[in-house]
Amino acid sequence: MSIVKKKKHVSKKNKRDWRKHCDIRDVEEFLEDQRLEERLGKFDTKPDSELFVVDTAGNDDPPEIDSKPLSAKLKKRKKLAEGPKCFEILIPDSKVQDPNAKRNHVNPVGFKPTSLSKLTDKRRLEKGVYQRKVEQGRTNRKIARDKKRANKQIHNVLPERRLRARPPGAQTLTRAAIETPHPGEHQELLQDVVTHEQRMIKKQARLYRLTTGMFSRVTAAEQEGQWLEEMSVGLATPHNPAAEPEGSDGEYRAVNPPVRNKKKDHKARRKQKEQLSSIKSSEQKQATVRTKRKEKQAEHDASAPPALNKNKTPVKEPDFVDPATLSGDLRHKQAEHDASAPPALNKNKTPVKEPDFVDPATLSGDLRHKQAEHDASAPPALNKNKTPVKEPDFVDPATLSGDLRHVTTNSNLLRDRFESLQRRGALAASKLMMKKKRKVKSYFKQGHKVTDQDIQRYVNRTAGKK
């Protein structure tokens, strides 16, 4: 039991040092043991019964079975039996016994029926109050049972999860399914059509520029000529006097004659100066005009009402569009807007509605308000694909037929419905899917059994298919 200590080099020179640093614990322990033996007698001579005890603790009570922890439900049940925690404070928790063992217990009011209560009970019984209560309870219970039975329905979830609050009814789409054409905005609609068409033309031009326009075209004859020229480079050509330059006098001329620093004469210099100065002055003029205009604009902005939408005004739109003046480019695509442009039912008259001018609403209006409006009317983003924008339905008045039987449309109603569902948010926007036609390559599998006849048959068949 002695703790082995790390030895230290200590001096034990003097008696005091000797005593201090000498460990005599083992001797002491030994002596202590001897003393104990003397007191209690020798360990070897003792009988077993004195040394050992049979452990019988736990033999009487039943062995503990390790049970599962209680489920939440059972825990709750268990708690049901015990009193509520809030009443614990009322229970005497003192371990000291009541010094007055014969304390007088007073029954609370209502513990025992009094003569008065007996009377009222009797009266109520005669009145049939209790009877009614019982009946009512019975009917209530029946109603509850019926309700439970009626609500029974087949679900694909387990019965204990069935009681769930009913979710709200189906979502309704807030945007109108059918946008009814509105009369009286003919000019605005025409304006829309024009801007739309302009955008389309611009798009088309860009596409052309980046695809077909990127490459120069060479006709077959030109290509042939080029080829011939390239191939015949370095070949001795027969002498052609017409091809020779006019001033040829047999003199040698370098392909790249040396550059000579030819000085300009006075006249040329004067002219150059004049030109430069004129350019400069015109630039200055423009600059001054620009600054003036800016100043003016600033003044105007300052004086204009603050509600004016500043970043919109500069573009001046034509006051109204005459459908007759729509350009030919526009015409080929166009169409009478169904809102106001009435499908003139008779050919020999113009489409009827006189210009009623562009609305000035585009010129004024609170910016914030407009933003909110835009957000409300913006197509829903439900997908990475863009929601299709509504294209104006417009038929060129010139292409309108005179009667109802030959009304021409450029819109497909089914497509319109499909896109309308997307615009209303019932469907996520879909991408135009072009199905690629599968090219099936056919080949002739060669093998040792293949004869010439087989090959011929295959060739004939493929030729026939083509």
Added chain:
Amino acid sequence: MVSKKKKKYSSGEGAQFMTRKAALKKLQLSLKDFRRICILKGIYPREPRNRKRAQKGAGGIKTLYHTKDIKFLLHEPTIWKLRDLKVYQQKIRRARAMREYGQMKKWLRDYPDINIDHIVKERYPTFVDALRDMDDCLTLCFLFSTFPSLQRVPRDQSMMCRRLSVEFMHAVIAAKALRKVFVSVKGYYFQVEFEGQTITWIVPHHFAFQPQSKDEVDFKIMSTFVEFYTMMLGFVNFKLYHSLNLVYPPKLTAGFTSDNDKDLVDEQAYVSERIAAMNLSLARVAGSNEAEELPEIDLFSTEDEDPQKLEEAKLEAEKVKKLKTMFKGLKFFINREVPREPLVFIIRCFGGEVSWDKDHFVGATFDETDESVAYQIVDRPSMDKQYLSRYYVQPQWVFDSVNARTLLPINKYLMGAVLPPHLSPFVDKTKDQVYIPPEERELNDPNFKPLDDDSGTEIEEASDEDAEEAEEPDSDDDETALTKQYQDEIKEDTSDDDGEGDDETDAEKKKLKKEKKKAMAVTTGVTHKEHPYQKEIEDKQAFRLREKLVRKKHRNLYKSMKAGQETRKKEIWLLRKKRRLHEEKIKEDKKVEKKNQKKEAFENATASV
């Protein structure tokens, strides 16, 4: 003790949304089935307020659904049906691959149907709810009824749509519920009113099938929509027929029963069958009387009710009542070149009788030679043989009359005439402060004097042109007089049985009354004279005082409202002015041109001499 750290996106917007992929996983459905069940149950993808949070930090734009909605779908019994169908599909596929066609046919025969009645009831708890959502339903059903059998569209669907759409049209005819019509390049817009709900739908022109490209429209999705809508329209038709005391299903001609072996292959034949069916009247429930006229509006004296509004409502009801019997007792004959479908529907809706050339189409009820025909609708510039006893009008007259709610004067719509504009009747009544061009105002209000008002004030040299111009308003007056006369005539026609001797007796009575009144007269008292200008000033002051009393809470709103009104007024004023200037300029140009022409002519004449 430190509480457990909350995981990100376990609550709030992150927990509210679910991507489509997650939804598929949760519901254990394929994308095809999921799309179908979503359309049937009316569950649409949602747009989150904060997309980043809703997508749990993921970038891009994903299709998101509410978790709540997906949990709702989880309880749908039809999901099990879809899973059953999957088994059948597998079996069919296998049989086809193994070339066991007998087996395949058997599986196809036993292919189970999905019943979606309960979904209709769940989505539309009341009849009015269903009516509110009919726009899309009717447009699609009318459109699909024109389709032949297509790939990806169940075979019986278009047949079903045909039947239901004709049934619905019959219900509209029986209830006289049609209110507005508009012809556009897109098709015919119809608006009906049932139970106070307006339903608008589009019918494509003359039911021709346009070839549809598969790339543009997902037919499968549209057909699923139609599947639900046909079920819904069936319910609605049933309810409508019952409320109208009609027998449902009505017995229609042979073209509308799906069990008919002989399909009408010819599109034209089908269309004429359909129109013929519309010309029949339906069987009523035994013992029921005619559809009772709507009772007059009850007047409840509520304090906040505006008397003007009440008056307006009364007027409206009166107009609708008139509209319902507009064509009653009138016989229409539709010429061969006019599309009959919309016209038959409209005329029948307002009580008219229709017929057509019996040699060309089935279902004609009377001949062209019938003398009692009041109107013949033609869409050609001239005709060889004309009857004096009837008016020859262009189809637009019918549409415009319906929108105007009276029989319009026919002089503008006669055969070969230049038609007036056909304007959309779908006016937003809430936006009353808008500029209305004079042409439209003239249409709406026959008393309106357009444009030439100021011609009288212009005093210039009394040349010939001026004289001509002065005649123009006269001609307008002539027109108005004509319309008045025409309306009077019609009134007389309708009230012929009153007798014509009334006029004389009326005059006598009036005379007597006047005399009696004179006899009772007392000396004239001095009336309290009101200064209108003074009163105006007082009213204005009172109004300003009342304006002062606007609560602080509403003051800004009130101010902005007033400012808006002012700007709109200004806009209208500006547009009117522009228009006026434009007109004047045109006039001036014309005058100058005429003068020049005259001058030239004069010069030419003098030169020649």
